[in-house]
Amino acid sequence: MLSLIIRNGRVIDPNSAYDGVADVLIRDGVIAAVGTNLSAPQGSNVFDASGLIVAPGFIDMHVHLREPGFEHAETIETGARAAAAGGFTSVCPMPNTSPVNDNATVTSYIVETARRHAVVNVWPIGAITRGSEGEELAGIGSMKRAGAIAISDDGRPVMNAQVMRRAMESARSFGMPVINHCEDLHLSGGGDMHEGLESVRLGLRGIPGASEDVMVARDILLAELTGARYHVAHISSRHSVEMVAFAKARGLAVTSEVTPHHLSLADADIRPYDSNYKMKPPLRSTKDVCAVVEGVVNGAVDAIATDHAPHPGSEKMQEFEKCPFGILGLETALGIALEKLVHPGKIGLPKLVELFTTGPAKILGLNRGTLAPGVPADVTIFSADRAWTYDLNKSFSKSRNSPYDGHAFRGGPVATIVAGEIVWQC
């Protein structure tokens, strides 16, 4: 394999706290060196990154790739292409496929399909319970041996506290984190959007913030009881952010992720009855949006994850109440994070890079998220100021459900490198 040298970019590696203009040399698919005025072997490919940021490859720890079972919405191949176009070099698909990824056969199928068709790394997340039905624990150890890196019943919560306790005990013995979609289904009671003035105004059934909060509270207590590593998926409410901060202050192994849409949109931004604004958790109040941004700033939130959830037009083009929950996320994540966090001065670029790299890598225990010599050369090159407009019709995803179509961004991905190969370039 030819070597590649990335010249003159601003190299940010949160893992080693490196931040400066430098070259990155990649040889045989791994990082060979980071430094100034590096000499490259003759015939090396050269990437001029002047004016750009060179970071470890971005990791999206929460996506839905829909394969096996829902290939009309997305496949591992198309989802991976959308990931690469979003600057991601690794994605972690949730297990709510058909069949559910609750055993080693399905895990192996995903790993093998990704190996043949995906341009980025795919690290599957196995189910917590059989069929994600919340009753009987799935074969956690065998899924881990087949390549699963965490467990979650995402799409659904684990409603039964005793089942969650046993799942945490089991995951702890296998050294895996437990990720929960925190929602008390009795409290959310078939709601369609956040419960508040806006839901009353639109005449839609509400999902209270408390439906998330009570489960985050329960799980933090169980994480303390079991000593498990516990991760809150798509945190969206202010009380949940406070409780995660509380758990961290107690020294518990509790982490959380936020989606770009929960950082950028509130219930008041919903275009009436437009299903591209329908997701779980729902877009919360402006107060909650401010709280999750503050959580990113103060460290209660560890990672940005997209919850990329493709649905074909036929499913999303129905009355709001009938539509499935979820929106695309991979291609707009970096642009939104820059717009909501970096440009207003809430955080600097090193912190932003951390949220996309070392943050998720640490939670999942991945040998990624760094530019340390010897590590597989996954690199994301991005601009913090290039103007571009998101054109949904050009998305690499098979689906078209996004509220950001036509949105003008300042800054976004420029090139995505996986194991030393450029897999996408704008």
Ligand SMILES: [Zn+2]
């Ligand atoms: Zn979820």
Ligand SMILES: [Zn+2]
């Ligand atoms: Zn999800």
